[in-house]
Amino acid sequence: MTELQEERAELKRMLCADMSAKPFSELFSVTFAQRGSKLVGDVLFDAIEKAGYSLERDVDAVGALTAAAVPMVFALIHAAERKGIALDGFVMDFVFPATKGPSVKGKRVLLFDSWLSEKSYVQTSSLVTLRHGNELSLDFGIVNQQGAQILAIVALIGGVDADEQGTRHLQLVNPISEESTKMAFVQAFSEEELRADANHEDCCNDHCCGGHCKVECTGDCAHDGCTEPCCEDNCCGGHCKVECTGDCAHDGCTEPCCE
Secondary structure, eight states: OOHHHHHHHHHHHHHHHHHTTOSOOOOHHHHTSHHHHHHHHHHHHHHHHHTTOOTTTTOSEEEESSGGGHHHHHHHHHHHHHTTOOOEEEEEOSSSSSEESSOOTTOEEEEEEEEEETTBOOOSSOTTHHHHOOHHHHHHHHHHHTTOEEEEEEEEEEEOOOOTTSOOEEEEEOTTTOOEEEEEEEEEEEHHHHHHHHTSTTTTOSSSGGGTSOSSBOSOHHHHTOOTTTTSSSGGGGTSOSSBOSOHHHHTOOTTTTO
16 A cells, blocks of 8 residues: 555545434544644545646645635645645635635636535535525636636535546536536545445444554544444443553453454
């Protein structure tokens, strides 16, 4: 495994743990975590480059469509900076039809959200949505109106089917000009793939709790990436003390809890 493949696998475990038993999540437990932020930045950088967009040559700014995407934008800015690439960021104004941050006029931009599914492109970033319908199209129109060139919509988790050529697109309608646009869509992880893994007992690798949790298990299922019934009452289904490290002798575990 390469370092990036290991990072992707680690991030996947964190995401599937966050998603477990939830119909939707803003993924804040991952994107605001120090380690999670680093992984998100690196994985998004790789997904965008693999989709054919050079963050060094093709992109000037990255924008958050929702509050959930704000930590993602910062993560990508820092990931790019580690590679010597300068990117600006911005965010949609959650009240007025505008953006906040450096001007996007004349810039080539990518628009981000944490989780976008084909089931619904409606987000929660603007009250204008209540009057004008599909907000993704609305935000697209606002950014276009400010003079930016939108290259693609990017999501950490996506539920958009690929076409016969293996590419993904969203059909957006500019609410100002009513012009329809087929916009490229980039997803770092498939919703279907993560859903399947979130329901699988080995979602969080083969460390503490017989494969259900990360190494440093605290007994807090959501924090540790555990899947039920691993952390009922205490760590390891009651077999270990609360602060489980994966060391059976140290934690007072009984077999087969910490193999």
